[in-house]
Amino acid sequence: MIIGKLCRVQILGGSSKLEFGLFCIFNRIYIFYFITIRFNVSVDLFKKFFIDLEIIVMTKLKVLRSKKIYITGHRGMVGSALMRYFKKNKVDKLIYAEKRKLDLLDKRKVENFIKRKKPDIIVNCAGRVGGILANSSYPVEFLNENIEIQLNLINASFKNKIKHFINLGSSCIYPNNFTKHIKEEFILTSTLEKTNEAYALAKIMGLKLCEFYNKQYRTNYLTLMPCNLYGPNDNFNSKNSHFIPALIKKFVDSKYSKKKFVEIWGSGLPKREIMHVDDLADAISFIIYKKLAKNKLLLNLIKKNSVINVGSGQELTIKKFANLINLLSQSRKKLRFNKKYPDGTKRKILDLTNLRKLGWKPKISIENGLIDTIKWYTKNK
Numbered sequence: 100m101i102i103g104k105l106c107r108v109q110i111l112g113g114s115s116k117l118e119f120g121l122f123c124i125f126n127r128i129y130i131f132y133f134i135t136i137r138f139n140v141s142v143d144l145f146k147k148f149f150i151d152l153e154i155i156v157m158t159k160l161k162v163l164r165s166k167k168i169y170i171t172g173h174r175g176m177v178g179s180a181l182m183r184y185f186k187k188n189k190v191d192k193l194i195y196a197e198k199r200k201l202d203l204l205d206k207r208k209v210e211n212f213i214k215r216k217k218p219d220i221i222v223n224c225a226g227r228v229g230g231i232l233a234n235s236s237y238p239v240e241f242l243n244e245n246i247e248i249q250l251n252l253i254n255a256s257f258k259n260k261i262k263h264f265i266n267l268g269s270s271c272i273y274p275n276n277f278t279k280h281i282k283e284e285f286i287l288t289s290t291l292e293k294t295n296e297a298y299a300l301a302k303i304m305g306l307k308l309c310e311f312y313n314k315q316y317r318t319n320y321l322t323l324m325p326c327n328l329y330g331p332n333d334n335f336n337s338k339n340s341h342f343i344p345a346l347i348k349k350f351v352d353s354k355y356s357k358k359k360f361v362e363i364w365g366s367g368l369p370k371r372e373i374m375h376v377d378d379l380a381d382a383i384s385f386i387i388y389k390k391l392a393k394n395k396l397l398l399n400l401i402k403k404n405s406v407i408n409v410g411s412g413q414e415l416t417i418k419k420f421a422n423l424i425n426l427l428s429q430s431r432k433k434l435r436f437n438k439k440y441p442d443g444t445k446r447k448i449l450d451l452t453n454l455r456k457l458g459w460k461p462k463i464s465i466e467n468g469l470i471d472t473i474k475w476y477t478k479n480k
Contacts, residue, residue, distance in 0.1 A: 160188055160189070160190065162388060162391055162392070163185070163188070163190045163384065163387065163388060163391075164189060164190050164191070164192065165192075166192060166219040166220055166391070167192045167193075167194055167216070167217065167218045167219045167220070168185065168190070168192065168193055168194065168218060168219065168220045168221075168222065168387075169193075169194040169195070169213070169216060169218035169220065169221045169222070170182060170193060170194070170195050170222050170224060171195075171203060171221070171222070171223050171224055171225035171248075171252065172223070172224035172225030172226065173195040173224070174197075174198075174332075175224060175225070175228075175332065176328065176329075176330060176331070176332045176333045176334070176376050177224040177267060177325075177328065177376055177379060177380070178195075178224035178225070179331070179332045180330060180331070180332070180376040180377055180379065180380040181222060181224065181380045181383060181384075182195070183377075183380070184377065184380035184381060184384060185384070188384075194216050194218050196212065203225055203247075203248045203251060203252065204244065204247050204248065204251070205251075206247075206250075206251045206254075206255075209251040209252060209255045210251075210254075210255040210258060210259070213255045213256065213259045213261065214255075214259050217259075218261065219261075219262070219263060220261075220263040220264075220265070220387060221252065221256055221261055221263070221264045221265070222265045222267075222383060222387075223248075223249065223252050223264070223265065223266045223267055223305075224267055225248050225252075226244070226245045226248055226249075226267075226302075227240060227241055227244045227245055227298075228298070228334070228341075229241070229298075229334070229339040229340065229341070230339060230340050230341045230342060230345065231294045231295065231364075231440070231441060231443055232338055232339060233338065233339030233340075234294055234295040234296075234297060234298055235294055236339075238296070238297035239297070241295075241297040241298045241301065242297040242298070242300060242301050243301075244301075245298060245301030245302060245304075245305070246301045246304050246305070249266065249301070249302075249304065249305030249308065250304070250305070250308065252264075252266075253266070253305065253308050253309060253312065253320065254308075256320075257312055257316065257318065262318070262319065263319070263387070263390055263391070264309070264318075264320040264321070265320075265321050265322075265323060265383065265386065265387065265390075266305050266306065266309055266320065266321070266322040266323070267322070267323055267325065268302045268305070268306050268322045268323065268324045268325075268406070269298070269299070269302050269324065269325065270324055270325065270326045270327070270372075270408070270410070270447055270449055271292065271295045271298065271299050271302075271444075271447075272286065272291070272298075272299040272302045272303050272306070272324075273285055273286060273447070274287075274288055274289035274290055274291060274292075275289075275290060275291060275292035275293075275443075275444045275445075276289050276290065277289075277446070277447075278445065278446050280448055280449065280450035280451075281408070281447070281448065281449050281450055282408075282450040282452075283324065283404050283406040283407065283408055283450075283453065284404060286303065286306070286406065287303065292443060292444045294441055294443050295443070305322070306322045306405070306406060309321065309322050309405050310322075310404075310405040310406075313401065313402070313405050319390065319398065319401050320401075320405065321386070321390070321401050321405060321406075321407065322405060322406045322407075323382070323383065323386065323406075323407055323409050324406055324407065324408045324409060324449070325374065325379050325408075325409045325410065326371075326372040326373065326374050326408075326409070326410035326411065326447070326448070326449050327341060327342070327343065327371050327372060327373045327374070327447075328341075328373070328374055328375075328376050328379060329341070329343035329344060329347075329373055329374075329375065329376065329468065329469075329472055330375050330376035330377060330468065330471070330472050330475075331376070331471070331472065331475040331479075332376075332475075333376075333472070335347065335348045335476055335480065337349065342371065342417060342420070343373060343420065343424075343469075343472070344472075344476070345364075346363070346420060346421055346424045347424055347428065347469075347472060347473055347476050348476065348480075349361050349362070349363075350421075350424050350425050350428040350430040350432065351428050351430065351473060351476055351477055351480070352480075353430050353432050354428070354429070354430050358432070359432065359433055360432055360433040360434065360435045361421075361425070361430070361432045361433070361434060361435065362435050362436075362437050363417070363418075363421050363434055363435065363436050363437065364436075364437055364440035365417065365436065365437070365438065365440050365441065365442040365443070366436055366438050366442055367416060367417045367418030367421060367434070367436045368416055368417070368418065368442065368445075369416065369417055369442045369443060369444065369445050369446065369447075370414050370415065370416050370417075370445070370446040370447070370448065371414060371415070371416075371417060371420070371447055371448075372410050372411060372412070372413060372414040372447060372448040372449060373411065373413065373414075373415075373420075373465065373468075374409070374410055374411040374413075374461060374463075374468075375411075375461075375463040375467075375468035375471070375472075377463060378411065378461040378462060378463050378468075379409060381459075381461075381462065382409045382454070382459050382461075385457075385458075385459045386407070386457075386459075389457060394457070396456060396457060397457060400453055400457075407453050407454060407457075408449040408450060408451055408453065408454060409449075409451075409454060410448070410449040410451050410454075410461075411461045411463075411465075412448075412449075412451055412461075413461075413464075413465050414446075414448045415465070418434070418436075421434055422434070423465070423466070423469065424469060424473070427466070427469050427470055427473055428473050
């Protein structure tokens with residue numbers, strides 16, 4: 100009976116791995132069995148712990164299910180992951196709109212849409228994104244479009260008295276000269292990375308607008324700052340994708356080529372932190388619940404800085420990522436590094452102290468996340 104309750108807790112909690120859930124279940128059972136014997140705690144108290152745990156999870160989902168949540172960019176990698184997560188957990192009061200029906204660059208249409216739909220929560224996952232080559236080739240579009248989308252959504256949210264607005268930033272907006280873990284307060288303390296300067300400036304604009312609304316009008320708008328993301332529905336176009344989907348495409352496609360090597364742009368030496376997009380979806384859900392519950396620590400963090408880093412804490416060099424994807428995709432090709440292409444920032448790993456204090460940790464390992472993404476690309480290319 101207890102195990103049945105625990106299984107329901109794990110499923111409702113949205114874990115991505117059944118074996119991880121079972122490990123947690125039996126780990127807790129062992130701990131509390133030990134406590135009942137060692138400290139003579141009653142079995143009734145033992146049962147009460149798990150019943151209370153189930154109530155907590157049920158309460159979280161009940162709260163989320165009662166709210167109307169507007170997800171922008173629902174067809175993109177992050178937006179679609181968030182849609183999957185909510186639907187999996189039967190959070191179905193979701194609001195979204197196809198691009199042909201709602202142009203987020205149109206201020207009036209955005210205002211009217213939000214006024215008509217009256218969402219309780221807005222999560223902004225929309226924007227123009229891409230890797231180093233795309234950023235370098237189209238800086239005007241990256242700057243203009245990302246600024247306009249954020250300004251339209253944030254201003255319309257305030258105008259329509261939306262209390263809960265969550266904006267997604269990017270770790271690329273941090274200065275390019277940090278070799279240690281990057282804290283939230285490091286924004287604008289040094290020069291930006293030139294290879295994605297336009298995108299970074301646009302994202303900083305959105306972040307700062309949220310911060311200024313909080314200071315001037317006492318709102319609680321929040322920007323989440325994720326590390327490098329990857330997963331299903333990523334952009335696998337080799338000309339404008341990020342490095343993980345670009346590597347996956349190159350190695351998977353190389354299996355059907357007679358070439359004995361795969362070319363990697365840059366030296367392969369820079370280090371990057373990556374996180375599967377399903378973990379980000381889980382983190383966003385976690386933050387939304389904490390925000391709705393008026394968690395004091397979260398509200399203090401928002402008041403202090405309006406920004407929270409979200410990452411995995413897992414980093415490798417690009418060369419090691421390439422070797423791992425080569426192995427997992429069963430490509431078995433040699434690597435050739437083309438140093439004519441820029442490396443970008445030498446190291447980029449986030450300080451996750453604030454997120455850890457709130458109680459969230461990622462669940463998906465690098466290997467499992469890459470296997471999942473390789474399978475998705477192979478099936479959908």
